[in-house]
Amino acid sequence: RWLGIRPRTRPVVMNPVDHPMGGGEGKSSGGHPRSRKGLPAKGFKTRSKTKSSSQFIIEKRKK
Template identity: 55%
Template sequence: MVILSCMVSIGQVSNPEHKNQSFSKAGRMRWKDIRPIVQGVAMNPVDHPNGGGEGKNTGGRPSVSKWGKPTKGHRTRNKRKLSGKYIVKRRFEK
């Protein structure tokens, strides 16, 4: 059963190693308008919940995202979500 209006390309990609290329330096990523990733603890407190303080400390709170959601294994899904009844089990057991 194949729909006649469908198109397909048969064969292989011309350069399968393209995804493995190294950019070698930060400037090449900047040419592509990709900005560097900065740790939250390196920011100011106005920019990130883990920012500020002397040295690289998190300010006495666990690691959180830029918007204050817990990271590193914490469950962040709303327990009252209606679509939760369709989740049979977790992908990875804690």
């Protein structure tokens, strides 16, 4: 038992109105990779383009 921990539902088992990965017939796959909040995952830039400190970033860091 995880007391005080809210249960989380996988996006694949949700309905299409609840999450971009929801819906489908049977145990279908999710489709486009999204985070739990519904934002694009795997390579999507989350930094704001209008951030004031962006002018100091000349070159992005290599991974």
